[in-house]
Amino acid sequence: xxxxxxxxxxxxxxxxxxxxxxxxxxxxxxxxKPDTEAMSCIEMIRxxxxxxxxxxxxxxxxxxxxAFNSPFENRPFTTVHAELEFAEPYRAKFxxxxxxxxxxxxxxxxxxxxxxxxxxxxxxxxxxIAYHESVHTGQLxxxxxxxxxxxxxxxx
Numbered sequence: 001x002x003x004x005x006x007x008x009x010x011x012x013x014x015x016x017x018x019x020x021x022x023x024x025x026x027x028x029x030x031x032x033k034p035d036t037e038a039m040s041c042i043e044m045i046r047x048x049x050x051x052x053x054x055x056x057x058x059x060x061x062x063x064x065x066x067a068f069n070s071p072f073e074n075r076p077f078t079t080v081h082a083e084l085e086f087a088e089p090y091r092a093k094f095x096x097x098x099x100x101x102x103x104x105x106x107x108x109x110x111x112x113x114x115x116x117x118x119x120x121x122x123x124x125x126x127x128x129i130a131y132h133e134s135v136h137t138g139q140l141x142x143x144x145x146x147x148x149x150x151x152x153x154x155x156x
């Protein structure tokens with residue numbers, strides 16, 4: 001297994017566990033949030049899916065986008081299944097792009113996000129993308145604890 005295969009495995013494992021959490025959230029808790037400043041559960045799920053699309057475009061651009069016209073914007077929040085279904089073609093393109101990189105690309109391609117305070121090698125950036133989703137999955141688990149909702153076991 002090479003580095004690209006491991007990165008894909010990591011993306012797939014992170015998403016598999018995220019989906020376990022996301023689909024375990026009862027419909028009546030999807031719009032719950034711990035305070036008025038926070039995202040609701042469904043908003044956070046959308047944020048993760050939309051961010052992956054943004055990051056994909058940023059990878060293709062080799063840096064931050066000057067403008068981002070999100071296909072997710074102005075879509076009504078309905079169900080987790082609807083969010084996943086809508087995001088699937090974007091996810092597939094993202095994974096295909098990652099698969100197209102070579103081992104050498106992981107170190108030689110630079111992703112310039114100076115506007116966010118960093119320039120990183122492609123390999124580092126890919127791991128940051130997966131970490132972003134992981135952090136929000138953990139955040140949702142905390143939401144569920146705070147809301148007094150049983151949490152699904154993700155460590156299988």
